[in-house]
Amino acid sequence: xxxxxxxxxxxxxxxxxxxxxxxxxxxxxxxxxxxxxxxxxxxxxxxxxxxxxxxxxxxxxxxxxxxxxxxxxxxxxxxxxxxxxxxxxxxxxxxxxxxxxxxxxxxxxxxxxxxxxxxxxxxxxxxxxxxxxxxxxxxxxxxxxxxxxxxxxxxxxxxxxxxxxxxxxxxxxxxxxxxxxxxxxxxxxxxxxxxxxxxxxxxxxxxxxxxxxxxxxxxxxxxxxxxxxxxxxxxxxxxxxxxxxxxxxxxxxxxxxxxxxxxxxxxxxxxxxxxxxxxxxxxxxxxxxxxxxxxxxxxxxxxxxxxxxxxxxxxxxxxxxxxxxxxxxxxxxxxxxxxxxxxxxxxxxxxxxxxxxxxxxxxxxxxxxxxxxxxxxxxxxxxxxxxxxxxxxxxxxxxxxxxxxxxxxxxxxxxxxxxxxxxxxxxxxx
Amino acid sequence: xxxxxxxxxxxxxxxxxxxxxxxxxxxxxxxxxxxxxxxxxxxxxxxxxxxxxxxxxxxxxxxxxxxxxxxxxxxxxxxxxxxxxxxxxxxxxxxxxxxxxxxxxxxxxxxxxxxxxxxxxxxxxxxxxxxxxxxxxxxxxxxxxxxxxxxxxxxxxxxxxxxxxxxxxxxxxxxxxxxxxxxxxxxxxxxxxxxxxxxxxxxxxxxxxxxxxxxxxxxxxxxxxxxxxxxxxxxxxxxxxxxxxxxxxxxxxxxxxxxxxxxxxxxxxxxxxxxxxxxxxxxxxxxxxxxxxxxxxxxxxxxxxxxxxxxxxxxxxxxxxxxxxxxxxxxxxxxxxxxxxxxxxxxxxxxxxxxxxxxxxxxxxxxxxxxxxxxxxxxxxxxxxxxxxxxxxxxxxxxxxxxxxxxxxxxxxxxxxxxxxxxxxxxxxx
Numbered sequence: 130x131x132x133x134x135x136x137x138x139x140x141x142x143x144x145x146x147x148x149x150x151x152x153x154x155x156x157x158x159x160x161x162x163x164x165x166x167x168x169x170x171x172x173x174x175x176x177x178x179x180x181x182x183x184x185x186x187x188x189x190x191x192x193x194x195x196x197x198x199x200x201x202x203x204x205x206x207x208x209x210x211x212x213x214x215x216x217x218x219x220x221x222x223x224x225x226x227x228x229x230x231x232x233x234x235x236x237x238x239x240x241x242x243x244x245x246x247x248x249x250x251x252x253x254x255x256x257x258x259x260x261x262x263x264x265x266x267x268x269x270x271x272x273x274x275x276x277x278x279x280x281x282x283x284x285x286x287x288x289x290x291x292x293x294x295x296x297x298x299x300x301x302x303x304x305x306x307x308x309x310x311x312x313x314x315x316x317x318x319x320x321x322x323x324x325x326x327x328x329x330x331x332x333x334x335x336x337x338x339x340x341x342x343x344x345x346x347x348x349x350x351x352x353x354x355x356x357x358x359x360x361x362x363x364x365x366x367x368x369x370x371x372x373x374x375x376x377x378x379x380x381x382x383x384x385x386x387x388x389x390x391x392x393x394x395x396x397x398x399x400x401x402x403x404x405x406x407x408x409x410x411x412x413x414x415x416x417x418x419x420x421x422x423x424x425x426x427x428x429x430x431x432x433x434x435x436x437x438x439x440x441x442x443x444x445x446x447x448x449x450x451x452x453x454x455x456x457x458x459x460x461x462x463x464x465x466x467x468x469x470x471x472x473x474x475x476x477x478x479x480x481x482x483x484x485x486x487x488x489x490x491x492x493x494x495x496x497x498x499x500x501x502x503x504x505x506x507x508x509x510x511x512x513x514x515x516x517x518x519x520x521x522x523x524x525x526x527x528x529x530x531x532x533x534x535x536x537x538x539x540x541x542x543x544x545x546x547x548x549x550x551x552x553x554x555x556x557x558x559x
Numbered sequence: 560x561x562x563x564x565x566x567x568x569x570x571x572x573x574x575x576x577x578x579x580x581x582x583x584x585x586x587x588x589x590x591x592x593x594x595x596x597x598x599x600x601x602x603x604x605x606x607x608x609x610x611x612x613x614x615x616x617x618x619x620x621x622x623x624x625x626x627x628x629x630x631x632x633x634x635x636x637x638x639x640x641x642x643x644x645x646x647x648x649x650x651x652x653x654x655x656x657x658x659x660x661x662x663x664x665x666x667x668x669x670x671x672x673x674x675x676x677x678x679x680x681x682x683x684x685x686x687x688x689x690x691x692x693x694x695x696x697x698x699x700x701x702x703x704x705x706x707x708x709x710x711x712x713x714x715x716x717x718x719x720x721x722x723x724x725x726x727x728x729x730x731x732x733x734x735x736x737x738x739x740x741x742x743x744x745x746x747x748x749x750x751x752x753x754x755x756x757x758x759x760x761x762x763x764x765x766x767x768x769x770x771x772x773x774x775x776x777x778x779x780x781x782x783x784x785x786x787x788x789x790x791x792x793x794x795x796x797x798x799x800x801x802x803x804x805x806x807x808x809x810x811x812x813x814x815x816x817x818x819x820x821x822x823x824x825x826x827x828x829x830x831x832x833x834x835x836x837x838x839x840x841x842x843x844x845x846x847x848x849x850x851x852x853x854x855x856x857x858x859x860x861x862x863x864x865x866x867x868x869x870x871x872x873x874x875x876x877x878x879x880x881x882x883x884x885x886x887x888x889x890x891x892x893x894x895x896x897x898x899x900x901x902x903x904x905x906x907x908x909x910x911x912x913x914x915x916x917x918x919x920x921x922x923x924x925x926x927x928x929x930x931x932x933x934x935x936x937x938x939x940x941x942x943x944x945x946x947x948x949x950x951x952x953x954x955x956x957x958x959x960x961x962x963x964x965x966x967x968x969x970x971x972x973x974x975x976x977x978x979x980x981x982x983x984x985x986x987x988x989x
Contacts, residue, residue: 144586156574168600423861424854431853
């Protein structure tokens with residue numbers, strides 16, 4: 130069962146929107162055993178959408194479209210599909226009422242063009258939208274491959290707004306497609322596992338693991354890299370889930386042996402999530418005094434639901450004054466070593482404990498750029514200190530020499546700092 | 560001059576990476592007058608990459624590929640292009656030396672497979688990579704459309720890592736393509752302007768502006784929406800830049816009249832950037848005491864270079880204790896109104912001034928979810944207070960009823976809070 134994803138919207142082709150739907154849908158489809166072979170993005174143009182649908186129908190079994198379901202004149206997805214599949218648009222009375230009711234609830238006037246969203250290609254199943262007024266459809270499209278053969282292709286549409294698409298996928302489409310696959314009996318079991326590594330580059334990882342492992346077809350092993358981390362995904366297919374897991378084991382063990390120094394997680398858990406779990410498990414609180422990261426550490430740890438279990442107070446002491454007045458850093462240390470120094474990082478972490486009363490007190494000071502660097506302390510020079518129990522550990526963060534943007538320096542510093550805290554907790558059995 | 564973008568990488572098709580390169584390249588190409596008509600994503604599969612190149616060559620003049628230039632066995636982009644364009648891979652001695660030198664500098668051992676990155680299709684121009692070891696190429700591919708007609712297509716490759724691709728595009732490819740276009744004399748002048756609106760939904764914006772304006776071809780007007788904001792982009796083409804600007808004016812004025820209550824910016828300036836400029840212009844400092852946003856406001860304002868001009872100290876007072884002990888919020892107010900209340904927001908902003916000594920003191924308290932909501936105060940209930948000069952203004956943030964995630968509630972609260980501060984400063988002529 131091959132899926133193809135078509136994103137519709139000129140805004141994507143002129144680069145004003147990053148398409149996050151492609152990744153979301155591909156991952157969700159993959160998880161229910163549907164492989165996506167192509168992503169295509171096309172503008173709000175009748176002819177080119179038709180061409181893309183035609184090509185997709187010739188090589189795929191399921192076509193998933195996002196975008197072009199809004200009320201404005203360039204939203205033409207259902208109109209084009211109606212044309213392509215010869216399924217004329219019909220006004221859906223129920224949908225019209227739903228649109229009316231939604232606007233009544235928000236006490237806003239109903240823009241007349243919103244009723245366009247009640248025009249649905251004939252014979253479609255409607256995918257309700259729990260969030261907005263744009264509904265999607267599931268439409269079976271049949272065409273003659275030859276005189277004797279008819280091919281059926283499912284066309285599924287979603288709005289382009291990610292939270293609407295996601296809500297609709299989860300509430301309606303996921304189960305629908307899983308049932309459809311079972312009916313077609315095309316899927317055995319597919320299982321897939323991710324092993325995450327830190328403090329190693331992608332090419333070194335590839336060499337350690339070796340070409341032979343990456344060349345395998347079942348299980349297949351694919352390498353990935355993101356800012357500061359890399360990982361592999363092992364995927365295996367078999368008649369049952371248990372068999373698929375068993376099939377995966379030898380390769381998994383080989384990778385674990387070769388990469389033992391770098392493994393930090395299995396699955397999708399992130400460094401902040403692992404640290405949060407560790408803190409909760411041991412009823413520890415944590416506090417940050419940030420300079421160069423300006424709130425990023427605090428944000429990262431409060432992005433997670435339930436952050437109040439370990440977060441009481443965090444400080445962004447951006448100026449020297451704040452470091453002196455709030456954290457009690459010595460003026461003399463600032464003069465002698467500079468604000469970006471291991472000494473100041475230590476004093477920040479010590480001072481933080483007095484005001485936060487947290488169990489773990491973490492400080493960071495550095496040069497995020499693009500300005501402020503010097504020969505001695507170039508952009509990317511960052512010191513951290515961790516004050517935990519009677520220990521005060523400090524270090525300069527190091528990373529591969531790379532041209533990093535301000536945002537990347539800050540992101541990477543945040544990741545590495547949280548990982549250092551996690552390592553310290555893991556090694557000291559809190 | 561039509562461009563087509565092909566992203567190569569199975570990781571994109573299984574949804575483990577969000578492709579940000581598509582938006583970046585499309586916007587950059589657009590800015591130099593090259594329209595992108597299609598984005599295609601294809602896996603690390605020889606045959607399907609060939610098919611995608613063939614289709615792209617038939618309908619586009621420039622093919623830009625990203626991904627598949629790494630050292631691992633699934634990185635096959637140059638190999639496939641060599642096949643497709645009949646340009647055999649040759650080892651480039653200079654490139655081999657560069658790879659050696661880069662690894663020497665980082666004092667890491669050179670993984671043997673990295674030398675694969677020195678294998679370059681014949682007759683290619685090399686695009687140096689100032690960041691990593693994967694170089695890109697520019698290759699002219701010629702094919703017979705008919706017995707008498709030969710078509711030339713430029714194939715350009717980049718690594719998939721965004722910072723590498725961006726550095727290579729800016730250092731080499733941008734000027735190369737701009738020169739190429741001038742040679743071909745296919746471009747007059749294209750100018751484009753963006754008008755940004757806040758506190759209005761996309762469909763209401765579309766209705767106010769009207770179908771007639773959106774139906775125009777030159778200038779063309781396209782509507783966009785992101786979380787909490789929407790905007791239009793007006794694009795016009797003419798022989799010269801001045802003429803293109805002139806052509807745009809009548810439509811621009813009509814939009815300005817219809818949308819005057821909602822305009823907050825022209826161009827790409829964001830709310831944090833506008834606020835930062837206002838603060839710098841008036842030598843004002845700002846401080847935040849955050850609860851539900853947990854550092855997001857502080858992060859947003861320190862994402863910008865030069866943030867030290869207005870940032871001295873920010874606090875994340877997540878717990879009630881921190882609100883009482885650090886900000887001096889009354890225990891009684893917490894008991895009577897709850898931590899999420901207008902009263903507590905006010906006390907936070909008043910207390911913050913004493914510790915921050917900043918000119919503007921902003922507080923936020925609310926329920927970001929997914930837990931912690933109640934009938935009275937559902938998820939998304941957020942109060943802010945702004946303490947500026949003798950004024951203390953406070954309000955509950957309001958937004959359309961929507962199913963928002965924790966991350967979205969926090970992002971939107973951050974945007975709206977900063978916008979309220981900007982509005983207050985604009986109205987009080989600081």
